[in-house]
Amino acid sequence: MTPDLAVTLAGLRLANPVLAASGTFGAGREAAAFLDLKALGGVIVKSMTLTPWSGKPTPRMCETPSGMLNAIGIQNKGVEHFLAEDLPWLSAQDATVVASIAGNSVDEFVKVAHRIEAANTSLAAVELNISCPNLEDRNHIFAHSASATAEVVRSVKAVLRSKPVFAKLSPNVTSIPLIAESALEAGADGLSLINTVFGMAVDVSTRRPKLAGGMGGLSGPAIRPIAVRAVHEVHRLWPHVPIIGQGGVQTATDALELIMAGASAVAVGTANFVDPGACPKVAGGIRDYMAAGGVGDVAELVGCLKLEG
Numbered sequence: 001m002t003p004d005l006a007v008t009l010a011g012l013r014l015a016n017p018v019l020a021a022s023g024t025f026g027a028g029r030e031a032a033a034f035l036d037l038k039a040l041g042g043v044i045v046k047s048m049t050l051t052p053w054s055g056k057p058t059p060r061m062c063e064t065p066s067g068m069l070n071a072i073g074i075q076n077k078g079v080e081h082f083l084a085e086d087l088p089w090l091s092a093q094d095a096t097v098v099a100s101i102a103g104n105s106v107d108e109f110v111k112v113a114h115r116i117e118a119a120n121t122s123l124a125a126v127e128l129n130i131s132c133p134n135l136e137d138r139n140h141i142f143a144h145s146a147s148a149t150a151e152v153v154r155s156v157k158a159v160l161r162s163k164p165v166f167a168k169l170s171p172n173v174t175s176i177p178l179i180a181e182s183a184l185e186a187g188a189d190g191l192s193l194i195n196t197v198f199g200m201a202v203d204v205s206t207r208r209p210k211l212a213g214g215m216g217g218l219s220g221p222a223i224r225p226i227a228v229r230a231v232h233e234v235h236r237l238w239p240h241v242p243i244i245g246q247g248g249v250q251t252a253t254d255a256l257e258l259i260m261a262g263a264s265a266v267a268v269g270t271a272n273f274v275d276p277g278a279c280p281k282v283a284g285g286i287r288d289y290m291a292a293g294g295v296g297d298v299a300e301l302v303g304c305l306k307l308e309g
Contacts, residue, residue, distance in 0.1 A: 015038075020279055022127060049074060070216050110156060169183070231243055
């Protein structure tokens with residue numbers, strides 16, 4: 001029996017459940033030298049905004065034990081560049097493309113969504129990066145507030161009627177299910193769990209933060225148990241909701257943890273910096289696991305976690 005790795009998320013069918021996570025893969029041009037982009041479940045491109053953003057000052061990345069800290073500041077060339085340059089190139093590679101959009105206000109999110117909808121492109125889906133600052137309430141990040149999360153999701157869904165929308169949630173909250181509930185009630189078709197965890201590193205020789213901005217987002221294997229817990233918490237409450245699990249996936253075993261906890265698909269992020277071929281290797285490992293265990297369909301593994309006995 002040949003295992004079937006194809007998955008369907010909110011009507012979106014992927015060849016396999018392994019995507020490249022946003023912010024770690026650019027628009028795929030560099031990675032294309034190492035792998036076939038159409039062999040991936042999908043490419044979630046780097047977050048785009050209404051206008052180009054220059055990002056935060058350097059240094060803005062540093063390694064930590066079992067992870068990496070970054071404070072990039074969503075540096076990008078804007079939605080117009082993506083639509084004119086990146087998306088046509090990705091389409092020529094037959095890649096399945098998920099756009100990641102961001103903004104400092106609800107209005108900015110909506111305007112980016114309008115451009116994507118008006119372009120009538122071959123985009124497969126949209127991921128809302130609502131873990132960026134909220135200019136309308138500087139004391140909060142969108143994904144740290146149930147009401148702000150709902151407002152962004154509701155406003156974007158009113159525009160993007162033809163594509164599934166996944167809300168990417170932050171782990172830096174008291175209750176991820178509370179924020180997830182607000183996103184789902186506002187119309188999100190699925191969820192991406194999780195974004196990075198707040199962290200900080202200090203250079204003891206200079207007595208200064210290793211990042212120019214002080215704090216940053218921690219990613220990599222160190223946060224995988226947090227991601228697994230978040231996926232499990234949300235899946236057990238809304239088992240019908242498709243989840244893209246992400247956070248510290250390096251191997252097929254890592255991906256299977258998230259899938260068994262309730263993720264319908266996974267996204268590989270920081271591991272791409274270590275091994276540009278990480279995504280197809282993870283997918284191949286899932287296939288090998290399924291073949292060895294006589295599992296015919298990857299959907300059989302979603303949420304199969306045993307909590308008793």
